[in-house]
């Protein structure tokens with residue numbers, strides 16, 4: 001049986017959902033310079049070169065240190081209005097309440113609270129916005145579940161300090177946490193320090209110029225320290241706080257029982273996800289990671305006391321996203337399949353979404369078991385869902401059967417993990433419960449929601465909200481504690 005206090009909800013992120021990018025005193029974030037794209041046309045950031053030209057680069061490319069952020073008036077940047085939660089939050093909260101959820105996962109926009117990331121005083125207008133949203137949610141019996149940092153950072157911290165490469169950013173982040181924990185004390189009880197910490201790999205999420213492996217490892221170290229400090233601070237300010245991590249739990253299978261495939265799967269798994277969960281759940285770097293750093297000649301710059309900080313800042317729970325699994329093989333010519341954050345080899349036993357992500361509900365049960373066995377920490381599925389195009393019928397209805405089928409099968413496996421395997425599961429918040437902009441492609445047509453938002457890939461549309469068939473399915477699912485699955 002699911003816990004009595006099981007959290008049934010939906011998940012969003014500020015840069016994909018909130019909008020109001022230049023309102024209420026908000027400062028510029030890295031996500032604001034990211035264009036839309038498609039499956040075949042990657043999203044890029046606009047930069048101004050020292051010669052005064054605007055160039056477009058992917059976040060994963062090494063960004064030259066003398067490039068500055070710039071907005072191109074000719075381009076559409078999806079984060080600027082996103083789906084306008086900033087102005088439509090009352091209606092959205094009503095829809096969530098009608099759906100029957102008791103939790104809503106959202107992130108705060110760092111630059112709405114500290115426009116430059118490290119200002120002397122926080123921006124009262126930004127804090128008041130989240131006051132209003134949290135109060136409205138709570139008034140409807142919906143607990144806010146807050147991701148403190150989801151895939152963006154203040155441009156000012158990137159330009160002045162090289163983002164997470166600098167210890168200064170650790171202090172700025174901890175100050176943000178301090179303000180959040182105090183201001184929303186007693187109202188927000190569930191926090192996550194960094195979204196998909198194992199997928200923070202480019203300029204947009206790290207703010208680091210000229211990124212290479214050594215600079216990446218240093219930035220990551222700072223993020224681990226920042227997260228650990230946040231956990232300890234969260235507990236100190238309110239012992240009722242639950243402060244968790246958030247992992248992209250990419251389940252990997254070895255393609256064959258060839259020991260070389262199995263050994264490679266182990267190595268890939270460590271690099272892809274275990275390092276991140278090991279540090280955040282156990283409070284120290286695992287030996288395999290220390291050996292790898294030494295082998296590469298990378299020496300992390302640490303401060304005295306850091307080891308204690310990491311140890312004292314172990315997370316309370318593991319929030320994770322689960323969309324797909326992937327296959328690891330030593331065969332160099334194996335066909336690739338896309339997926340959340342990483343492309344692995346194809347799995348002939350699975351079907352894929354229209355965006356090429358393998359669909360593997362049983363893999364969710366496996367993931368829950370593997371995480372539970374390894375860490376014995378409460379688990380929270382904070383993202384799951386099917387990115388698919390929707391058709392609005394003439395009468396305005398939306399029959400999203402494929403999405404219902406995906407969710408139903410995943411909920412069924414999740415319940416088995418609890419009922420038959422004894423996993424401790426806190427909740428389920430499927431992704432993009434109200435349609436939002438895709439993080440990977442910047443498209444609007446890759447929809448996850450149970451509420452349709454009238455907007456296209458170029459930002460045109462009325463932004464009107466419409467209930468899909470999945471809205472009513474999820475309502476029944478929650479009302480029956482997942483039995484309809």
Ligand code: BG6
Nearest residue numbers: 013195196340387438439440441
């Ligand atoms: C996760 C992110 O990677 O997957 C979300 O936390 C993202 O921000 C989600 O939107 C789905 O990915 P995409 O690329 O389909 O939006």
